[in-house]
Amino acid sequence: MRLIDIISQNNYNTVSIIGLAKNSGKTVTLNYLIEEAENLGLNIGITSTGRDGESVDLVTQTQKPTIMAAEGMYAATAKKALMLSEAKTEILETTGIPTPMGEVVIVKVRQGGNIQIAGPVSTADMKHVAERLKHHGAQVVFIDGAIDRKAVSSPVVTDACIVAAGAVLSRDMKKVLEKTAHSVECFKLAQVGSDARKIIQKHRKTCIIQNTGSVIVPDIATSITGGKKISELIDENAEYVYIKGAVTTSLLKDIGDNKFLRGIKIIIEDGTKLFTDINVWNELRRKGLTVETVNSVNVIAVTLNPVSPAGYFFDSEIFKSEMEKYIPGVKIVDVVSGGDFD
Amino acid sequence: MENTQKVDLTKIKPYGDTLNDGMVQMSFTLPVPYGDEASEAARQLAAKMGFDEPAVVYSKDLGIGYTYFIMYGKCTHTVDYTTVEVPKVDIEFMDRDQVEEYIRENIKRPVVIVGACTGTDAHTVGIDAIMNMKGFDGNYGLERYKGIEAINMGSQVPNEELIARAIDLKADAILVSQVVTQKDVHIANLTQLVEMIEAEGLRDKIVLVCGGPRISHDLAQELGYDAGFGSGSFANHVATFVVKQIVERNLI
Numbered sequence: 175m176r177l178i179d180i181i182s183q184n185n186y187n188t189v190s191i192i193g194l195a196k197n198s199g200k201t202v203t204l205n206y207l208i209e210e211a212e213n214l215g216l217n218i219g220i221t222s223t224g225r226d227g228e229s230v231d232l233v234t235q236t237q238k239p240t241i242m243a244a245e246g247m248y249a250a251t252a253k254k255a256l257m258l259s260e261a262k263t264e265i266l267e268t269t270g271i272p273t274p275m276g277e278v279v280i281v282k283v284r285q286g287g288n289i290q291i292a293g294p295v296s297t298a299d300m301k302h303v304a305e306r307l308k309h310h311g312a313q314v315v316f317i318d319g320a321i322d323r324k325a326v327s328s329p330v331v332t333d334a335c336i337v338a339a340g341a342v343l344s345r346d347m348k349k350v351l352e353k354t355a356h357s358v359e360c361f362k363l364a365q366v367g368s369d370a371r372k373i374i375q376k377h378r379k380t381c382i383i384q385n386t387g388s389v390i391v392p393d394i395a396t397s398i399t400g401g402k403k404i405s406e407l408i409d410e411n412a413e414y415v416y417i418k419g420a421v422t423t424s425l426l427k428d429i430g431d432n433k434f435l436r437g438i439k440i441i442i443e444d445g446t447k448l449f450t451d452i453n454v455w456n457e458l459r460r461k462g463l464t465v466e467t468v469n470s471v472n473v474i475a476v477t478l479n480p481v482s483p484a485g486y487f488f489d490s491e492i493f494k495s496e497m498e499k500y501i502p503g504v505k506i507v508d509v510v511s512g513g514d515f516d
Numbered sequence: 517m518e519n520t521q522k523v524d525l526t527k528i529k530p531y532g533d534t535l536n537d538g539m540v541q542m543s544f545t546l547p548v549p550y551g552d553e554a555s556e557a558a559r560q561l562a563a564k565m566g567f568d569e570p571a572v573v574y575s576k577d578l579g580i581g582y583t584y585f586i587m588y589g590k591c592t593h594t595v596d597y598t599t600v601e602v603p604k605v606d607i608e609f610m611d612r613d614q615v616e617e618y619i620r621e622n623i624k625r626p627v628v629i630v631g632a633c634t635g636t637d638a639h640t641v642g643i644d645a646i647m648n649m650k651g652f653d654g655n656y657g658l659e660r661y662k663g664i665e666a667i668n669m670g671s672q673v674p675n676e677e678l679i680a681r682a683i684d685l686k687a688d689a690i691l692v693s694q695v696v697t698q699k700d701v702h703i704a705n706l707t708q709l710v711e712m713i714e715a716e717g718l719r720d721k722i723v724l725v726c727g728g729p730r731i732s733h734d735l736a737q738e739l740g741y742d743a744g745f746g747s748g749s750f751a752n753h754v755a756t757f758v759v760k761q762i763v764e765r766n767l768i
Contacts, residue, residue, distance in 0.1 A: 196703070224738040252737070258601075272764065274737040274744065276606075295740045298720040320738050321707050325714035396716060399680040420715035422676050447715040449708065 177475050177507055178210035181314055181334065186474070188304045190332040192319035194353055198340030199479030199509060201226050201239045204318045206477075206509045211314065212244055219248035219312030221293035221303055224320020225255065225275070228290055236483040243289035248312045250303045252276045252292040260287035266310050271299045280306050291318065297331050304332070327361070328446040329469040335361065339497070340479035341488050347496065350488075354476060355500040356452045361445035361471035362504075366414070374416045374441060374468060382407050383414040397421070401428025408432050416441045423450045426458055436462040445471045475505040527594040538591040540567065545584045550577035558585040568592055604733050605743050605757055612661060615755045619663035622763050628665045629658055629758060630682045631691035632673035635705035639695035640671045642728050646691065646751050655750040664755065675709040679716060688767060689723035689758045694731065702730065703739070710740040723761045725754060 181189055191207075193200040204220065211218045220241070227241040243249060243261040253276035256263065262285035271278040275292045280303070283289070294300045304315045317326050319338075327335035339354040341347075366374070373383050380397045382390040382404070390407050394400030397417045405428050408415060412434060417425070421442050429440065442448060444467050478497060480488040490511045497506045523535065532539025546561075548554045555572045562570030567589025574586040610618060619627055631647045633640050645652030647668040649659040658666035669681060682690050692709060694702035706726055713719050726736060727745035736744030743757050762768060 223740060225734070272742075272761075274605075274733045274742065292737050295737065295742065296719040297714055320740065321703060323707050323711055323740055325711050325719075396680055396683045398676045398683075398712070398716070419717060420676075420679070420712040422712070424676065443715075446711075449712060449715070 176210065177336075177505060178207060178214055178216070180474055180505070181207075182214060182216060184334070184474075186314065186334040186472075187308060188315045188317065188332040189334045189336060189474075190317045190319060190327040191336045191338060191477075192322075192324045192327045193338040193340070194322055194357060195340065195342050196321050197236065197238075197342045197479075197483050199338040199477055200318055201241065202479060202509050203336060203338050203477040204316055205239060205241060206507075207316055208242065208244070208247070217246065217248070217311055217313045219250065219304075219307030219310075219315040220291060220318065221250035221300070221307065221315070222291040222318040222320065223293060223295065223297075223300060223323055223326050224318070226291040226318050227255070227259070227288060240288045241291060242286065243283045244286045245283055247283045248280065248307050248310055249283065249289060249291060250278055250280050250293050250307055251290065252278055255290040255292040256281065259289040261285060261289045262287070263289075267306060269294075269299075269303060269306065271303065278303060280310060282310065293317070297325050297328065300326055301331050324357075324446050327471055328444050329471055330444070334472045334474045337361070337473055337476045338479065339476055341482040341486065341493075342479070342484065345482075345484075345486055347488050347493060350493075351496055351500045352452065354497065356455065357445075358473055358476065358501050358504060360448045360450075360455075361473050363442075363445055363465055363467045363470055365470045366439070366441050366466040366468060370414050370416075370439075370441065371468060374414075377416070378418065379416075380404065380418045381416050382412050383416065384411040385413045386411060397425060401425040405429050405432045408434050408438060410434055410437065412438050414439050414441050417447075418443060419447060421448050421450070423454050426450055426463065427454065430458040430461055430463055438464070440465045442467055444469045473504055475507055476501055478506065478508045479510050480508065481510060525597040528597045529594045530591050538568070540589050540591050541573075541586065542589070543584065543586045545578065545582055547582055549581045550575065550583045554583040555585070558583075558587060562587050562589050565589075566592055602732070602734070605745065605753065607756060607760060609753050610756045611752050612656060612755075615664075615752060615759055616662045618759050623663070623759065623768055625768075626663055626665045627689070627759060627762065628667070628685050628687045629689045629691060630667045630669065630678065630685060630687045631658075631693065632669035632678045633671040633693045633695065634673050634675055634678060634709065635694070636672060636701065637694055637705075638671045640668075640693070642695050643668060643670075643691065643693035646693075646727065646745075646749070646754050651751055653750070655752060657751045658755060661751070661755060675705070675712055678709065679712055679718075682722065683716070683718070687722065688762055689725060691754065692724075692726045694726065694728040702728070706739050706741070714740075720765075721767060723758050723765075723767070725757065727754070 263281035267280040570589040651657035
């Protein structure tokens with residue numbers, strides 16, 4: 175099944191495209207989906223957590239793909255970005271959401287052409303903007319990520335997520351495969367059972383749930399620096415440790431040193447909250463760390479960009495078949511040289 | 517002076533002795549021993565960079581087989597100045613007195629601002645210029661503002677510690693400075709901070725500002741910050757932006 179069919183048949187209303195680095199192929203993926211949606215006759219809306227559609231990258235000064243907006247499409251973009259666009263648009267609504275490039279407005283494309291997209295910088299505002307795009311008639315809203323920012327792919331914000339992996343990550347293909355597989359693994363962590371979930375949703379705070387059903391809430395302002403305090407409260411009766419907010423490498427290390435590690439499950443909000451170094455993560459997993467989520471991120475595809483702006487590229491067929499081995503069960507699409515044949 | 521040329525803003529190029537002569541002075545070091553071959557290599561390199569009539573005007577032996585050069589050359593390219601656009605923080609800046617009055621009248625409580633130079637960066641010159649009492653170039657820093665509690669955490673602060681401190685102090689704004697970083701590591705460092713603040717559910721409750729010589733307001737958008745301040749920014753610029761955001765976004 176083609177990627178666009180998966181999106182349309184599952185009624186995913188909001189789809190985020192996130193990358194593991196700059197130039198990993200997010201915008202190429204967006205352009206691919208815009209074209210596919212057009213062929214299928216889907217009404218779409220687009221926006222970005224960063225800035226898209228300008229032809230030269232702000233950081234690396236490399237060429238970037240432009241975004242071709244077709245007539246009838248919806249977009250949420252900042253006023254100054256809109257003024258740099260060639261497409262002719264009708265402003266449907268002003269949102270009052272400020273960005274460094276001006277207020278975000280909701281537009282409908284009246285005459286196709288290149289468009290520059292700069293959307294809200296915070297996910298709370300992004301969620302609102304996606305709702306507005308849908309309200310005006312977009313059947314699917316695509317949210318393009320920026321750099322390596324992933325917060326927008328939280329299931330609280332978007333229904334489904336596409337991960338863009340590119341050769342830009344490393345000259346060593348194995349490293350690209352490992353990094354991509356690691357982030358997909360974090361996103362797809364299993365969801366916790368309904369009993370524990372009910373307790374967590376009642377407390378909504380970092381807490382330790384014991385096998386007796388009682389709950390201990392540590393006295394900490396944030397889990398980021400609270401690892402030691404949390405770990406001290408874990409004993410042989412602890413069953414789940416729920417961590418609200420950012421889960422950092424140092425926090426996991428603190429809990430990883432606990433002698434009851436094998437008896438507990440760590441529950442996090444979702445995979446976007448995990449900030450962990452791949453080596454520490456693998457080492458802790460070997461020691462017996464188990465992590466589950468309240469909501470798992472729905473990764474529907476990994477798209478590949480086998481070309482790096484640094485001037486090297488991977489054999490696209492090998493890159494694709496290797497990625498399929500590293501990430502079984504997830505659709506892999508080469509948006510640069512291949513496309514989606516199966 | 518009837519020959520005086522007018523500046524054509526659609527085709528500007530460097531000025532040396534006469535308008536549009538394109539003269540450029542540059543310097544670099546090559547990893548080759550001092551001598552005629554080194555100078556010739558430098559000249560050829562400058563020619564490859566696109567300079568007309570490249571010339572070595574000074575070279576110095578740096579020892580261990582390295583040579584330093586000062587070169588002249590004529591730039592052959594032009595830029596259309598009339599089409600240059602740089603997005604900037606687009607508000608009217610208040611001075612210190614006005615910011616203090618604005619806080620008294622509109623916010624009516626102390627504004628807490630936590631700042632740091634994060635990650636591997638040890639260069640506090642930027643954050644100090646904005647935050648420290650004595651400020652920079654005759655502009656006092658935020659510490660001297662009545663109504664602002666400014667906490668400068670210094671250099672090489674991990675993102676985790678900066679966020680924890682901001683939560684602890686119930687900060688209204690976080691200022692991050694990135695001055696010198698290698699291989700664009702400042703980018704990953706800045707996005708990690710934003711992502712952690714999102715994960716903590718604080719993003720819409722806090723004003724997030726980055727600054728440094730390689731930061732622009734344009735880049736701030738890409739990074740997910742509310743504003744970016746480049747070189748030449750002073751405390752009152754940052755303060756104006758922060759207090760206005762607090763009021764506009766209803767974070768009082």
